[in-house]
Amino acid sequence: KQEVTQIPAALSVPEGENLVLNCSFTDSAIYNLQWFRQDPGKGLTSLLLIQSSQREQTSGRLNASLDKSSGRSTLYIAASQPGDSATYLCAVDNNNDMRFGAGTRLTVKP
């Protein structure tokens, strides 16, 4: 059974810093990996989707990488802003069986 771990559980940084969120998974036979953002009391918003054949995806200040062989993904956020404060969830899809990490709660201080 796929297990997904996110480190750290919480992170607080000053505005303007670049930061990296980590995600690891135990079964490398994945279809894709997806990063989500969740604001308090809200649903999940998809940030980036990386197919199993891809190494990275970029959207604006966000860059996500995937290393299937080592079972790792990172989400890089450049020039962080207070509006980036949220919980970030990593999810791994093994053929319509999506497994989620517990998330990293990010706080960006003005």
Add this chain to the structure above:
Amino acid sequence: DGGITQSPKYLFRKEGQNVTLSCEQNLNHDAMYWYRQDPGQGLRLIYYSQIVNDFQKGDIAEGYSVSREKKESFPLTVTSAQKNPTAFYLCASSIAGSGYTFGSGTRLTVV
């Protein structure tokens, strides 16, 4: 705009009562899912459906039931057999290779 609509946003259940959470999508996605989220925990899969008139139990299906009579709709009923139903419930849909799209959630509270 296409998306997933969950209703209601807040729901209160009395002891021994069944309640139904609605999930509707207009994305033409084949698969739909229900997840439960508790504070400090990851999402846990309750039920999923890959085609109309078929659905499968997830990791925590006890005390829940679903139906999939239409492609667009996947309602979740929380029955009186679910002893700890207070949680945030999320519905999602997907189509091959597209990743998952989530609704805005329903917060269920037992009163």
